[in-house]
Amino acid sequence: TQSTWGSQANPQNSVRLKKLLKNRESATRCRNKRKAEITAIASDIAEVNKENAKLNCQVTKYRTFMEKLEGSSGVLKKRMGFASEENRQLQLQLSVLRSKCTQIQQTIFMLYNQNSNVEINGIKLQ
Numbered sequence: 001t002q003s004t005w006g007s008q009a010n011p012q013n014s015v016r017l018k019k020l021l022k023n024r025e026s027a028t029r030c031r032n033k034r035k036a037e038i039t040a041i042a043s044d045i046a047e048v049n050k051e052n053a054k055l056n057c058q059v060t061k062y063r064t065f066m067e068k069l070e071g072s073s074g075v076l077k078k079r080m081g082f083a084s085e086e087n088r089q090l091q092l093q094l095s096v097l098r099s100k101c102t103q104i105q106q107t108i109f110m111l112y113n114q115n116s117n118v119e120i121n122g123i124k125l126q
Helices: 011-069 074-111
Strands: none
Touching: 011 074
């Protein structure tokens, strides 16, 4: 008895073998494409996290500045009003960046939840 894959004389076997090889190559290309997309998204997340950290630092500076201004004269109270407005704007930007970061992370997990062994830049996706 010969195995179905062992005989090259049977044309059906060669067709099956070609299909198998095409499927493997296609799957490899898909995996490589997914890994490249995950890497790109991970770098986007890192960039958004950097911006988030900068904005957090600025918010902290403005809060400290506002605390110093509290109880001062009218000129200082006007400055505090400006700082408060800038603080609100920074907080809005910060919340936008946080939501972007969350959306990117959700996108990663939705798109690649099948690949539980993928690890990029030390981040293991599960």
